[in-house]
Amino acid sequence: MTAPSPDPAPPALELRGIDKRFGAVHANRAISFAVVGGSIHGLIGENGAGKSTLMNIIYGFHRADAGEIRVQGRPVEIHSPQQAIAAGIGMVHQHFMLVENFTVLENVVLGVEGGRLLAGGLAHARAELGRLARDYGLEVPLDAVVSDLPVGLQQRVEILKALYRRAEILILDEPTAVLTPQEADQLFRMLARLREQGKSVILVTHKLREIMAVTDHVTVMRQGAVVAEVATRDTSLRGLAEKMVGRAVLLQVEKGPARPGAPLLSVKDLEVRDGLGMARVKGATFDLLAGEIVGLAGVAGNGQSELLETLAGIRAPSRGEIRLQGRDLVREGLDPRARRRLGLAHVPEDRLHVGMVARFPAQANAILGYHDSPAYNGGVLLDRGAILAGCEQKMAAYDVRPPNPQLRLSAFSGGNQQKLVLAREIDADPRVLLIGQPTRGVDIGAIEFIHKKLVALRDAGKALLIVSVELDEILGLADRILVMNGGEIIGELARAEATEERIGLMMAGVKAEGGV
Amino acid sequence: MSAPAKLPRWAELGLLPAINLVAALLLSGVVVRILGENPWSAFKLLASGAFGSQDSIGYTLYYATNFIFTGLAVAVAYHAGLFNIGAEGQAYIGGLGTGLVCLWLGAAPFWVVFPLAVLAGAVFGAAWAFIPAWLQARRGSHIVITTIMFNFIASALMTYLLVNVLIKPGQQSPESREFAPGAFMPPIHELLGRVGIAFTATPFNFAFVLALVAAALVWLFIWRTRWGYALRVAGENAAAAVYAGISPPRITIGAMLLSGALAGGLGLNELMGAQHRLLLDFPGGAGFVGIAVALMGRNHPVGIVLAAVLFGALYQGGSQLSFDMPKINRDMVVVIQGLVILLCGAMENLFRGPLAALLRRRDVP
């Protein structure tokens, strides 16, 4: 691939022999590939394959131990984001780099204020952003405070930041992990428009369907090295999956019919209000039966998250009852720990911030919420042997890499962090398992694995409630589907009756069949 | 810029602190030189003043005892994500509790006074920490401000009590009467004497052992119990704590109670062990030194004990230094202390990079 190309147009971005180690971890091994100008280039790989590390090197956040970066054929030194920006590179990080209490406008101009005083720069940015909004369909309320915006819009702010800095190459690290399907569609339309304008995009994702749908080329990484580089049209979903994982993967959930039993969790007339007193969940009533998976579908922000958190005991409802094992969790005011003891486990949506303590070692995270269970405790002291063994066992069973219980959780890649949280909650052998976005950010091999575990749990007679914005996932896993809109459960569908269209309509607020 | 270079454990825990200490002393040496004294003899005096005789070791460890208690107090709160600047006030009021027991149970034998005095010190110290803790947990009042305020309020209260209530009648000095011997903490020289080991008489007393026990218990509590685990989770990530069924407000209150109780231990050393009476300002800034001790000791009991001994050594060695070198007065000793804290506590990374490079070079065959 190093033969001098007669092609007069050099690639927009070219990597040559990028190498990076973190201590013992060899995160990037002599990586070389090129991004053709005016194309969308996909980058896939298992969790921990080194994708984010590579992107951070391109953006000057990490410094490669060896290798060269070329932009438009010219070698560039990128040791800081400033140099990356100057080279025309923009990046949307997996975890947004926004100042949460700033307005959109302030976030966009930060670093390119255009003068010592803000007023002029802000006015200029307002005009410029208006133009970008028209050109790319990137509408954002410019004076809204970022923390008040849904993630989809926050991401848009990130993209606007890059475009406002005249980025020619845009890197997106797992941009759709946090988006609803609708938001993801909008994003891809926008990326397509960027491509039309001659800009290049690097798209890191775990969703192969996205790769197939939007990219022109794909690079596949495994264990820090590039294992394949192909034109998208020359490959297939299945082929990519195999290249990535190194074996054949199931892309469909495989499961037998559900055999629902007695209700395990009963929710009656549950109402939840937020800090401002607005009802976010209005009179939810439903049962979770033993041996079934219930999917809770809905456009993000319609109360599913609040409902899940209330069931788990993180939020207090303003009205209603939640019965588990004949006990009213609301009236007794049981906290999440007490609920866990009754067999109610919970995998929170925001695993990074809620489900774990990033600076603690993996083994300490593997007991979070179960830290006072007799399994991990002697009379007074924690049983360290049991904790270590438990963690090792979970890491082995869920293929968490590297399988080192002593390592700080923050040193694991995003997907591996998630797996550990899932392992913890599923392994506790709960009667009822609540899961928010079960496979957000995990690789395709892991998705297969997680789905298997969930189905096995169901088949063992447990009740599962799954909140997901991926209709695919809901349709693949759920035996019964509840749809939420505006805080209400506006409908229920058996798996057999459910189609993407019907759920979509209900999610949009159309109650009965037939629709408007 | 890269992440802090990794060092082997022995270098991290032994060599690096030693290099920092030496650097601090070298800098101090420059100042000593400017004052016209010989830095080398100054250091010899400082070192022998701190560790050179039984007398100096006794004093060093006696000072260290105070710092262990307050350092632990700061550290426990720190692990719960709370910055307790109030150890000074908590030690002051905790000492009041201890002192009252000692005054009231004057005639009782030691083994009656002792448990009650320990308890009273802990309870009073905890009580003084409770209000800021409660305000933080329930009203969101910033604990840094409230504990600063409570330091001032504690000293006002104590001045009032000592001047108007507890003062020994007819005496100039705002001090209580002396405790009865039953309320004296056994001095180490006496304890050693009983087993036939001769040791110079110093204020070094049994409270040091209690401080070590407290350090061990704190270590067990923080790293080996579910409550300590809960406390650390709440301190690191409140959202995760709520998720795990740990109530951050309860942890805030629990951790501060424990913190205040530990600070209250200072009275055992200072009042029962050394002064044998209640007097003005007996914590003498140990609550603030405790902050530096805790942070230099990385909030780990072992580190805290070591840092406390270092500070004890600076206090005692420094006092000896100013005693023997007239040109080096007490202010100069304070400068040396400041430099040591700066280099060992805040600039601990100064030599990390070069040291790591050096060690790496040597590893390459």
Place this chain on the structure above:
Amino acid sequence: QPAIVYDFGGKNDRSFNQSASEGAERFKKDTGIAFREFEVTNAAQREQAMAQLARRGATIIVAVGFTQASAVEKVAKEFPAVKFTIIDAVVDLPNVQSVNFREQESSFLCGMAAAMASKTGKVGFVGGMDIPLIRKFALGYTEGAKYVNPAVEVFQNMTGTTPAAWGDPTKGAELAKSQIGRGADVIFHAAGNTGGGVMQAAKDAGKLSIGCDSNQDYLHPGSVLTSAVKRVDVAVYKAFTDEKNGTWKPGPVVLGLAEDGVGYSLDEYNRKVITPEMEARLNQARANIISGKIKVSEYKAQ
């Protein structure tokens, strides 16, 4: 060899400890005999320093300040051959001399001077901390002022409740300004370094101040009315000299106006502000106090 242990304020506090230090220095100059000294920074050091001095052959140890009483008591028992002189406290041991001053007497005279110099009939007092010694100053001062002018109004402020109260000139200035704002035109301080601020504020406002312990008249000539002098220097000098001559005696020594142990200062710096009439009246009162005609009450902790 003689030795001296200063209290927290340190030997350069321009006041009490400094006065002691001056006495020791004078002794050294007059006799050529060197002395050892130590400034304590925490309570435990007092005992340690005294014991160390005793061990290293000190013949007499002067302990400056009432806070040292318990340390002297302990160490004096341990070293019965060493002589101890404690200032401002009483320790009843055969090898301890306890020197106390009748501060109330000099304060009384200063109160009189204040009341006589005041045009507004309002005078002020700024103390460091509210402790018995300072109450003693305040009580004498008030009685003196009332003796001259029964209708006089005496404002009284304390600086704080921590040791910082003795070293906070800014607060001292603020307290003085507040008293001046309320009409005081003469302010007496007994507040260590805080007093520097009091005297400065009085000067800035064109009012009068009264110094304390040492003669502080020179600090602001013409603005310092007088100083309530406490001859700690004399006490130290005398203890050292007596020890040298073999005339040192244990037991209580009380120094008042009669012994010239306390007094009010009159020198070239305040000559202009103390009128001859005032001087006459002060001297008269002085004589009356010595003779017992005027009884000045002494504050006693209950």
Place this chain on the structure above:
Amino acid sequence: METYTLIVLLLAATIRVATPLLLAAIAGMFSERSGIIDLGLEGKMLGAAFAAASVSAVTGSAWLGLGAGILTAVALALLIGFACITHRGNQVVAGMAVTIMVSGLGPTLGLAWFNLGGQTPQLDGPGQRFTELAWPWAEQARALPFPGLLYAELLGGHNLIVYLAAALVPFSAWVLYRTRFGLRLRAVGENPHAVDTAGISVNALRYQAVAISGVLCGVAGTYLSTAASAGFVRDMTAGKGYLALAALIFGKWRPWPTLGACLLFAFTDALATRLQGVALPIVGVIPVQFILALPYVLTVLLLAGFVGKAVAPKAIGVPYAKEK
């Protein structure tokens, strides 16, 4: 004395007491807004107080003193910065270490230079201090109580630094909310990663913030030794740095509320001064210790009652490292 006069004098005292607090609190605001906990306020002020008094004593110029004060405080601030920014040391320890060091260094150098027991010489000469500026016709105005006294005592009759401090509040609010520097400063204290990805040097920004804190602490220290009093005395800051920090937190790291907090602290302090020994209705004469504790008790009560949660800049206290 009539109530009106009392109130005017009380307010005038409030302004004087608030001045050093305000300067230090705003200094802390710049540092903490950038993400650096400023426990070195006390030390920087103390260092400046010493330098200002020394230079003023030697040169006879308060202005040179001010310059020296500022230089000293900035040097100390940069030392803290070197420890915390470049070497990612613990910010609390660095601040405390500098404070401790300075509290010993001042008297040590003072003794060596002036041989006055660690103090500086009395600043008596003309121009050695920032003295109160009498406004035109203030003396005449004083005679007619309203608004004359107000004019003479409250508006006028302060030294230059007081007015400087007053102007500092709107100015720093303007800097913080209206300038590029302010935007970046606020951002770096909230999310330094965002600032870094935006191509701005986190460290440079923090050094600037810390240096500004030094400048303002320099002014505050100079105020203490050359305006509010006349020379340096050991530990003369007497805890004002910590009080300023409390005011800053009380004011939620914003200029105007911080001004409010400083005025409140100062007012209760001034009030307490006047309440000493005064017989109050019902309770009678309260022991002076409790009066002296009043400002602190009041602060706690206010904090518990009226002021909502203070949310610190998110990234405060955390050394910035790219690779987490």
